[in-house]
Amino acid sequence: xxxxxxxxxxxxxxxxxxxxxxxxxxxxxxxxxxxxxxxxxxxxxxxxxxxxxxxxxxxxxxxxxxxxxxxxxxxxxxxxxxxxxxxxxxxxxxxxxxxxxxxxxxxxxxxx
Amino acid sequence: xxxxxxxxxxxxxxxxxxxxxxxxxxxxxxxxxxxxxxxxxxxxxxxxxxxxxxxxxxxxxxxxxxxxxxxxxxxxxxxxxxxxxxxxxxxxxxxxxxxxxxxxxxxxxxx
Numbered sequence: 001x002x003x004x005x006x007x008x009x010x011x012x013x014x015x016x017x018x019x020x021x022x023x024x025x026x027x028x029x030x031x032x033x034x035x036x037x038x039x040x041x042x043x044x045x046x047x048x049x050x051x052x053x054x055x056x057x058x059x060x061x062x063x064x065x066x067x068x069x070x071x072x073x074x075x076x077x078x079x080x081x082x083x084x085x086x087x088x089x090x091x092x093x094x095x096x097x098x099x100x101x102x103x104x105x106x107x108x109x110x111x112x
Numbered sequence: 113x114x115x116x117x118x119x120x121x122x123x124x125x126x127x128x129x130x131x132x133x134x135x136x137x138x139x140x141x142x143x144x145x146x147x148x149x150x151x152x153x154x155x156x157x158x159x160x161x162x163x164x165x166x167x168x169x170x171x172x173x174x175x176x177x178x179x180x181x182x183x184x185x186x187x188x189x190x191x192x193x194x195x196x197x198x199x200x201x202x203x204x205x206x207x208x209x210x211x212x213x214x215x216x217x218x219x220x221x222x223x
Contacts, residue, residue, distance in 0.1 A: 100158040
């Protein structure tokens, strides 16, 4: 049982480049999330999804887009990367059983 | 939206002593309050949670208390051990999803 898996684990981008982060969960969870973690700021919600085909904005959505075409996958896109998007990105998922959110291993993104 | 404040930001304790982390939240509709532990370079992992119909919950050396009237909740770690050194995050939500996190507390247990 893999839980929540993110790819890639590390990435370096140049300013203006684009990329997609992939999150996959095998727990049949309804809800999926993308958070960014910056020093001293905790985990801030970028976008989330309450089900296949649905997405919604979180606290810090600007500069990011998401898609959830399949229940098990949640993609985070950066169309034109900026140095301010240098961060550690975590995907998470949770189900209706209310047992809390399970996190992926994180993606360390550096934009130069 | 929900705003969660967490204190202190850093906490150093002697091994064997207790550690207490406090969080306040703004949305009176919040009814789910989990705590996560994140070791260096690892993912956050759920260690304990509490719902608004319960005032206290214990799991071995950790416990969480909730005061809905004052809108604050706390994590208590007793008999701290070196492996308790980590960053701890509180969170709150009025649903079972869309958690809002505090900024985190770095706990260091001194041997």
